[in-house]
Amino acid sequence: xxxxxxxxxxxxxxxxxxxxxxxxxxxxxxxxxxxxxxxxxxxxxxxxxxxxxxxxxxxxxxxxxxxxxxxxxxxxxxxxxxxxxxxxxxxxxxxxxxxxxxxxxxxxxxxxxxxxxxxxxxxxxxxxxxxxxxxxxxxxxxxxxxxxxxxxxxxxxxxxxxxxxxxxxxxxxxxxxxxxxxxxxxxxxxxxxxxxxxxxxxxxxxxxxxxxxxxxxxxxxxxxxxxxxxxxxxxxxxxxxxxxxxxxxxxxxxxxxxxxxxxxxxxxxxxxxxxxxxxxxxxxxxxxxxxxxxxxxxxxxxxxxxxxxxxxxxxxxxxxxxxxxxxxxxxxxxxxxxxxxxxxxxxxxxxxxxxxxxxxxxxxxxxxxxxxxxxxx
Amino acid sequence: xxxxxxxxxxxxxxxxxxxxxxxxxxxxxxxxxxxxxxxxxxxxxxxxxxxxxxxxxxxxxxxxxxxxxxxxxxxxxxxxxxxxxxxxxxxxxxxxxxxxxxxxxxxxxxxxxxxxxxxxxxxxxxxxxxxxxxxxxxxxxxxxxxxxxxxxxxxxxxxxxxxxxxxxxxxxxxxxxxxxxxxxxxxxxxxxxxxxxxxxxxxxxxxxxxxxxxxxxxxxxxxxx
Numbered sequence: 001x002x003x004x005x006x007x008x009x010x011x012x013x014x015x016x017x018x019x020x021x022x023x024x025x026x027x028x029x030x031x032x033x034x035x036x037x038x039x040x041x042x043x044x045x046x047x048x049x050x051x052x053x054x055x056x057x058x059x060x061x062x063x064x065x066x067x068x069x070x071x072x073x074x075x076x077x078x079x080x081x082x083x084x085x086x087x088x089x090x091x092x093x094x095x096x097x098x099x100x101x102x103x104x105x106x107x108x109x110x111x112x113x114x115x116x117x118x119x120x121x122x123x124x125x126x127x128x129x130x131x132x133x134x135x136x137x138x139x140x141x142x143x144x145x146x147x148x149x150x151x152x153x154x155x156x157x158x159x160x161x162x163x164x165x166x167x168x169x170x171x172x173x174x175x176x177x178x179x180x181x182x183x184x185x186x187x188x189x190x191x192x193x194x195x196x197x198x199x200x201x202x203x204x205x206x207x208x209x210x211x212x213x214x215x216x217x218x219x220x221x222x223x224x225x226x227x228x229x230x231x232x233x234x235x236x237x238x239x240x241x242x243x244x245x246x247x248x249x250x251x252x253x254x255x256x257x258x259x260x261x262x263x264x265x266x267x268x269x270x271x272x273x274x275x276x277x278x279x280x281x282x283x284x285x286x287x288x289x290x291x292x293x294x295x296x297x298x299x300x301x302x303x304x305x306x307x308x309x310x311x312x313x314x315x316x317x318x319x320x321x322x323x324x325x326x327x328x329x330x331x332x333x334x335x336x337x338x339x340x341x342x343x344x345x346x347x348x349x350x351x352x353x354x355x356x357x358x359x360x361x362x363x364x365x366x367x368x369x370x371x372x373x374x375x376x377x
Numbered sequence: 378x379x380x381x382x383x384x385x386x387x388x389x390x391x392x393x394x395x396x397x398x399x400x401x402x403x404x405x406x407x408x409x410x411x412x413x414x415x416x417x418x419x420x421x422x423x424x425x426x427x428x429x430x431x432x433x434x435x436x437x438x439x440x441x442x443x444x445x446x447x448x449x450x451x452x453x454x455x456x457x458x459x460x461x462x463x464x465x466x467x468x469x470x471x472x473x474x475x476x477x478x479x480x481x482x483x484x485x486x487x488x489x490x491x492x493x494x495x496x497x498x499x500x501x502x503x504x505x506x507x508x509x510x511x512x513x514x515x516x517x518x519x520x521x522x523x524x525x526x527x528x529x530x531x532x533x534x535x536x537x538x539x540x541x542x543x544x545x546x547x548x549x550x551x552x553x554x555x556x557x558x559x560x561x562x563x564x565x566x567x568x569x570x571x572x573x574x575x576x577x578x579x580x581x582x583x584x585x586x587x588x589x590x591x592x593x594x595x596x597x598x599x600x601x602x
Contacts, residue, residue, distance in 0.1 A: 011489065014488070017474075017476040017477065021475065021476055281474060283472075284472040286457070287431065287433060287460060287466050288460065288486035288532070288536075289457055289461020289462070289486050290457070291457050292457075375468070
C-alpha cells in the first residue's frame with residue numbers, strides 16, 4: 001500500500017489486502033464466479049457456433065427456390081417456354097432439371113434407373129472419382145450409391161438403353177439437405193437425354209433472405225388466379241429452425257445463469273462472514289474517521305474484485321473453450337462468431353454484476369453498523 | 378476552553394422490555410493537556426462515558442460538546458469528520474489491521490482523506506518517536522503486545538488530535554511496557570493533547586493529573602481507589 005498503485009487507488013489496495021487474508025476462501029469465491037462466467041460464455045458460444053455450423057450445412061438449400069408444376073398446370077412437365085418465363089422474372093440463375101429413366105443393359109439382369117440432367121452439374125454435385133468435364137458434352141456422372149451397386153468407376157463405361165457411355169466421374173454422396181439428390185441416379189448431358197421432361201427448376205439465390213424474396217416475387221409474377229407454377233422456398237423451415245435454436249440458446253443461458261446465481265450466493269456468504277469477522281476492525285475504521293460510504297466502498301470493492309478477477313479468469317478459459325468448440329464444429333479454432341463474442345461479454349458482465357449485487361447487502365450492513373456496537377463485542 | 382465536555386449526560390439502553398441506565402447524569406469537562414483517568418467497577422458506565430466523549434455514541438438526554446459545539450446538532454458525517462480531525466482512539470485490543478505494516482496501520486486514518494504521502498511520512502515519524510523506528514515494515518503478528526500498543530498509540534496521534542481516548546491502554550501489558558506507554562502519553566500532554574483513559578490499573582491512576590470515579594452511572598469520588 002506504500003507503493004504508487006496503493007497511493008493512487010487506496011480503497012482497491014486496502015480491499016485487495018483484505019481479500020488476501022482468507023486466501024482460500026477468496027479463491028473459492030472467485031472460482032464460483034469463474035465457473036458461472038465459463039458456463040454462460042461457453043454455453044452461449046456453443047449455441048451460436050452450433051447455429052452457424054447447422055446453417056452452413058443448410059445454407060445451400062435455404063438459398064434455393066424450387067419451381068414445380070402447380071395444381072393448375074396444363075401438361076405433365078415444363079418446357080423451354082416455361083423455363084424462359086421463369087427466367088424472365090428471376091434475379092437468380094435458373095437450373096432446369098430434366099428427369100427420365102433408362103435401363104442399364106450392360107447388366108445380366110437389366111434394371112431401370114433414374115437419369116437426370118442439369119446445365120451446370122457442379123452447382124449440385126462434386127466428383128469423388130474422376131472429374132466433371134467443363135464444358136460437359138459427353139460422359140456420365142454416376143451417383144455414389146448407384147456406382148457401388150453397378151460396380152463402376154471413373155473411366156469405365158456403362159450401357160444405357162443399349163448405348164455405351166463413358167463414366168466421367170463418380171459423385172460424392174449428396175448431403176441430406178441437398179435439393180437434387182444424385183446418389184441413386186446417373187447424370188447425363190442434356191443433349192443425350194432425348195425427350196426427357198423438365199420436372200422442376202432450381203433457382204440459386206445468393207443467400208436465404210434473397211431466396212425468400214425471390215420466392216415471393218415469383219409467386220406474384222408467375223401465377224394469376226390459377227396456380228400454374230408451384231414456388232417453394234425454405235423461409236418457414238428456417239424460421240422454425242431459428243426458433244428451435246433460440247429455445248436451445250435460452251435453455252443453455254438459463255443453465256449458466258443458475259451457476260452464476262450459486263456463485264453470487266457464495267460471494268454473499270464470503271462477504272457476510274468477512275463483515276462479521278472484521279466487525280471490530282470496521283468499527284475502528286469508523287472511529288478513526290472513515291465515513292459510512294468509505295466502508296461501503298471498501299466492502300463493495302472487495303466483492304467487485306472477487307467478481308472481476310473470477311470473471312477475467314473465466315473469460316480466458318471461455319476463449320480457450322470457444323476455440324475448442326470452433327475447432328470441433330466449424331473446423332477453425334479462430335472462427336469466433338459475433339454472437340459468441342457477445343456471450344463471452346455477457347458472461348463477464350453478469351459475473352461482475354452478480355458479485356456487486358451480492359456484495360451490496362454485506363457492505364450496507366457493515367457500513368451502517370454503529371461504531372460503538374461494532375467495538376463493543 | 379475545554380476540549381470536550383458533557384453536561385448532565387444520560388445514556389439508556391433498551392433490551393426488550395427492560396431499560397438499563399448506564400449513565401445517570403454525568404457532567405465532566407476535559408481541558409487541553411490534562412491526563413484524566415476514569416476508574417470504577419465494571420458495569421459502572423466508564424466505557425459508555427468514553428464512547429460519548431469520543432462521539433461514538435449519543436446521549437439519551439443531556440449534551441456533549443466538542444469545544445463549544447453541541448454534538449447533538451451534528452450529522453453522522455460531521456461527527457465522523459470531527460473524530461478524524463480532533464480525536465485519537467487507543468483500544469485495549471489494539472485493533473490493528475493484520476495485513477498492513479506498522480507504518481500503514483498508523484497511517485490508516487489519513488488513508489482515504491488527506492494527503493497520503495504526508496500521512497505516511499508522519500506515520501514513520503510517530504513510530505520512530507514511540508521507539509519503533511526499526512519496525513516500520515513489520516506486520517502486527519511480527520510485533521509484541523507492547524509494540525502493538527505503541528503502534529496503536531502512534532495511530533491515535535497521526536491526525537494531530539486534541540484529545541486521545543484510551544480504553545484500558547495498559548490492560549494487556551506488563552508493568553514495564555505499561556510504563557513506556559504512560560511516558561508516551563506524558564509527552565503528548567506536554568504538547569497540550571488531552572488524554573482520557575478508562576483504567577483499572579493503579580499505575581495509570583498514579584500517573585494521571587486527575588482521577589474521576591464513576592459508580593453505578595454517576596460520578597463518585599468514593600469510587601476512586
